[in-house]
Amino acid sequence: MDPGTLTHQQFVDFGTVINSRLGIKMPPSKQVMLQSRLQRRVRELGLASIHDYHTRFFSDEGAQEEELEHLLNLATTNKTDFFREPDHFHYLACRVLPAWLKDRPSPTLQVWCAGCSTGEEAYTLALTLLEQQERQDFQFDILATDVSTRVLHIAREAIYTEEQARPITPALKSRYLLRSTDPKARQVRMGPEVRQRVRFGHLNFLAESYGIPVTLDVIFFRNVMIYFDRDTQREVVSRMCRHLRVGGHLFIAHAETLQGMGLPLRSVGPSIYRHDPTAAQK
Ligand SMILES: C[S@@+](CC[C@H](N)C(=O)[O-])C[C@H]1O[C@@H](n2cnc3c(N)ncnc32)[C@H](O)[C@@H]1O
Structure with a gap:
């Protein structure tokens, strides 16, 4: 053979x-x-x-x-991009953040990028919030996790090709990214200000406990569930809800759905949900 x-x-x-x-x-x-x-x-x-x-x-x-x-x-399949499904980052900046700033339910906006792959999604969250911080006074913290040690290594390095960084606007690039000193390398690195905002960690969604010590305001859980069967999807999202503040937001990918799972989540936008224990969603 x-x-x-x-x-x-x-x-x-x-x-x-x-x-x-x-x-x-x-x-x-x-x-x-x-x-x-x-x-x-x-x-x-x-x-x-x-x-x-x-x-x-x-x-x-x-x-x-x-x-x-x-x-x-x-x-694992690790496909990801900067500003993937960009309307979610717009929604975070223009809807979630203003509402959070009005109530200030906690001193720091706590964000979890769940299934972060090589880091692009977590750094997009950091860039989006850093840009907002230029105009408004608030603190944020991003936890980014994945089960693959290989992708976590790449994420922590924070080095990407110029091609990968293409979806990042020139303004954000010049403010927050470092360019390789060797122009032939055609690489960029997230600057220290961006890297400091993201803590990477190893986490398997099948684990009994996620050991997340804070109550989260926002969870991005996109393009991961699609690889799980329905029972696993329900179990994982149900466990995640225990870490999400009531009123906090969960973002899933446009190709995914939580329809008919009886979870405490209310749909508020395309693939966007709020934690609402009274909404055992049909
Ligand atoms: C396609 S990537 C999605 C990356 C990013 N969220 C996005 O939307 O661009 C899916 C990620 O989920 C991770 N993953 C798969 N099964 C997992 C599990 N059981 N626990 C934690 N992460 C898992 C994979 O390692 C992979 O990096």
Whole structure:
């Protein structure tokens, strides 16, 4: 057999681990994608085949625990962008923030970027709020989490290509981004003012407790749920609501829905909800 082939049974074995650890659905349509990602890992390890990797992964010698982090890293899809679904950042600046400033329910606006991937969404939140801070006096704090240690490393580095940074306006770029001293590198880095505003952390949405010590005003949970089955989606969002202040906002992606899940959330805009315990939403 071709050493690069992932058999159906091997796919089922890896898929079961991925699904039980991350909640990510593993339908047969993902076999080709998983195969190509495993081929890369097999090459990195200098193994001869996916078969050898499978044998090693499921051996009794503890290789499974050691290798688990790599498997989970390669199982996640991390596509993201700066100012992705931009109307949400506009809504945050023009609707959520003014309402929060009127009531000031806490000294600091607490924001959670849940499933932050390589950091673009969290830094977009920081840029949006920093821009507002130029006009208004308030404090904010952004917690950004992901289960993949690989993407968290990139997020903390905060270095992006000019192409990736294209959706950021020239005004924000010149105020808050650093340009590489080597023009050939065509890279930018989030400036210290932006980086200081975001704390990155490792968090698995399947964990019993999220260990978030503050009550959150805003949660961005976008383009993550889409990978989970409906029961997992409901469980995760229900757990998140425990950390969201009553009246606080939850943003999900336009391709996602919470319709019919009976959650304490009231729809207030496109893919935008407010925590309202009286609204067991139909
Ligand atoms: C497609 S990215 C979305 C990034 C960003 N929120 C956006 O909308 O651009 C999905 C992220 O969810 C993370 N993820 C998947 N399953 C997870 C889990 N069980 N716990 C925490 N993060 C998870 C992945 O590692 C990935 O970085």
